[in-house]
Amino acid sequence: MADSSLLTLPARMLDAATRGGRVHFVKGDEVESVSWAALLDDAHRVAGALAAKGIGPGAHVALLATTSRALTTTMQATWLCGATVMVLPLPMRLGSIEEFLSQTRARVQAADAALLVIDDDLAAFYEPAEGDPPVVHTRELFDDAATRRPDAFSVPTIDPDFLAVLQFTSGSTSDPKGVMLPHRTVLANLDGVAQAGHMVQDDVFVSWLPLYHDMGLIGLFTLPLINGVDLVLASPQDFMASPARWVEWISRFSGSVTAGPNFSYALAARALRRAQNLDLSRLRLALNGAEPVNPLTVRDFTEAGKAFGMPEGAAFPAFGMAELAIGGTFPVPGSGLRVDAVDTRMVEKSRFARPVADENAEGAKGFAFLGKAIPGLEIRITDTETGSTMRDREVGELEFRGTSVTPGYYKRPQETAATFRDEWLRTGDLGYLVDGELVLCGRIKDVIIVGGRNVFPEDVERAAERVDGVRPGNVIAFSITNDRGKERLVVVAETKGDDHAVMRANVSKRVQESVGLPTDDVVLVLPGSLPKTSSGKLQRSLCRTRYVADGLTPV
Numbered sequence: 001m002a003d004s005s006l007l008t009l010p011a012r013m014l015d016a017a018t019r020g021g022r023v024h025f026v027k028g029d030e031v032e033s034v035s036w037a038a039l040l041d042d043a044h045r046v047a048g049a050l051a052a053k054g055i056g057p058g059a060h061v062a063l064l065a066t067t068s069r070a071l072t073t074t075m076q077a078t079w080l081c082g083a084t085v086m087v088l089p090l091p092m093r094l095g096s097i098e099e100f101l102s103q104t105r106a107r108v109q110a111a112d113a114a115l116l117v118i119d120d121d122l123a124a125f126y127e128p129a130e131g132d133p134p135v136v137h138t139r140e141l142f143d144d145a146a147t148r149r150p151d152a153f154s155v156p157t158i159d160p161d162f163l164a165v166l167q168f169t170s171g172s173t174s175d176p177k178g179v180m181l182p183h184r185t186v187l188a189n190l191d192g193v194a195q196a197g198h199m200v201q202d203d204v205f206v207s208w209l210p211l212y213h214d215m216g217l218i219g220l221f222t223l224p225l226i227n228g229v230d231l232v233l234a235s236p237q238d239f240m241a242s243p244a245r246w247v248e249w250i251s252r253f254s255g256s257v258t259a260g261p262n263f264s265y266a267l268a269a270r271a272l273r274r275a276q277n278l279d280l281s282r283l284r285l286a287l288n289g290a291e292p293v294n295p296l297t298v299r300d301f302t303e304a305g306k307a308f309g310m311p312e313g314a315a316f317p318a319f320g321m322a323e324l325a326i327g328g329t330f331p332v333p334g335s336g337l338r339v340d341a342v343d344t345r346m347v348e349k350s351r352f353a354r355p356v357a358d359e360n361a362e363g364a365k366g367f368a369f370l371g372k373a374i375p376g377l378e379i380r381i382t383d384t385e386t387g388s389t390m391r392d393r394e395v396g397e398l399e400f401r402g403t404s405v406t407p408g409y410y411k412r413p414q415e416t417a418a419t420f421r422d423e424w425l426r427t428g429d430l431g432y433l434v435d436g437e438l439v440l441c442g443r444i445k446d447v448i449i450v451g452g453r454n455v456f457p458e459d460v461e462r463a464a465e466r467v468d469g470v471r472p473g474n475v476i477a478f479s480i481t482n483d484r485g486k487e488r489l490v491v492v493a494e495t496k497g498d499d500h501a502v503m504r505a506n507v508s509k510r511v512q513e514s515v516g517l518p519t520d521d522v523v524l525v526l527p528g529s530l531p532k533t534s535s536g537k538l539q540r541s542l543c544r545t546r547y548v549a550d551g552l553t554p555v
Helices: 009-019 036-052 069-080 094-110 122-124 138-146 183-194 216-228 236-241 244-252 264-273 295-308 344-350 413-419 457-462 502-513 540-548
Strands: 022-026 030-035 061-064 084-087 115-118 135-137 164-168 178-182 204-207 229-234 257-260 285-287 314-315 327-330 339-343 364-368 379-384 397-404 424-434 438-443 448-450 453-455 470-481 485-494 519-523
Touching: 009 069, 009 216, 009 413, 009 448, 022 036, 022 069, 030 364, 036 069, 036 138, 061 069, 061 094, 069 084, 069 138, 069 183, 069 216, 094 122, 115 122, 115 138, 115 257, 135 138, 138 397, 178 183, 183 216, 183 327, 204 216, 204 244, 216 229, 216 257, 244 257, 244 264, 244 502, 257 264, 257 424, 264 285, 264 295, 264 470, 285 295, 295 314, 295 364, 295 453, 314 364, 327 379, 339 344, 344 364, 344 453, 364 438, 379 424, 413 424, 448 470, 448 485, 457 470, 457 485, 457 502, 470 540, 485 540, 502 519
Parallel strands: 022 229, 061 084, 061 115, 084 164, 115 135, 204 229, 204 257, 257 285, 285 314, 485 519
Antiparallel strands: 022 030, 164 178, 339 364, 379 397, 397 424, 424 438, 448 453, 470 485
């Protein structure tokens, strides 16, 4: 859609502002609509205020704020200055404020932030300490900006290889690392995403995803920003308070493109079954990513959406990660959910995905096809030990190379070196290819090895969460080695139920029936106590560590 010669975000923003697109900021029942052009004028004023504080090309600006017009304007202003945007995660649970402060300070200092911009509403959560960068509150910054003319700020010369975004990984399997994303890398990825997703000028994006996560920041904010396409932007807090709002926004604004993790589609399906008078006929891409795609969830969502005109092929299971900016593999738009039915035991024992006729047959499992590499990228599957390239249907590690692969992690040379095999990015994900299409199985670090089988924790967790009283999406399965060297299977589940003995027995029975493994321990914990990343992913390794150290608090 955009001129490929425009290799920086400010250049694309200036070009896109002439196309007439708008942003609809949704807060509860209130909507504020503003053109991208007007936002860009505001961003020029804020850029002048940032420049007065010494922010220029190469500087890193940390932003701690809720989703709002002010946050999006400040992000654009930072890019106009030639500086790097780093959006910080918000506190997910009030009980973890100390942990939040510690992680926020660690990120800010590790990123060499030159300035920390904080929402006035969040200022009370952060007390500056020695070694912290200067802090400015949003209101102070915007009061200064209001005295400036947009044409008084001149965009400096920006090298396409300057960092546009420092995106901290979610830390689902390790400590968060700062992924370096230069302007050239971000734009190469988004151009590939737009091409693979058949993006057109009259698309309407709808997002409630957090702007501190790559799917929300790069995929559903920056993509419409640099193309001048309409965007409906809400906060994750508004979605979680009432998941039905998501489909209502899609209906009200004739949304055509949206995205979310698998759990959000389960909530949306539930909302659709109770909804009335919706029109989802323009929804063509409902991207499902950021966590393993469950075909049952996708089918439930598409079936519930039929009553409101949602096209059957709107479901869009895909793969992406911060180290690619966002997009990795996309299916053909309109193809909907396609499932590869395989022999589970062959995958677990021989690392080979032998196809079977029926995914519902005993010993079978259906994995979602996630499409082919987007333009500019290549994919391959390699042996996890030797690095040799695997053939179709052989399970190994997913690797990428191409125009939108990160150059590495900020000031983490050892982690960077370990993540690359020559020019190929090692993802840490297990999967296989079928005629160039990706099928993902799970994370290498999370695989449960018991009795010679390589069992994926999602299979155990999905079995356990079907037990009455267990909170769906809030189960963690892992294995530990006992003193005799034997692997033990442990399941930790959140519950609001009362009959804990019966519940533990039912979890064990369901896992045995579904996966064919006995559970050595079932731990029931209070809602909200399982460790998760800032983007809501389960932290299995941290949960295992707490279990071993007796750090879990059973109900």
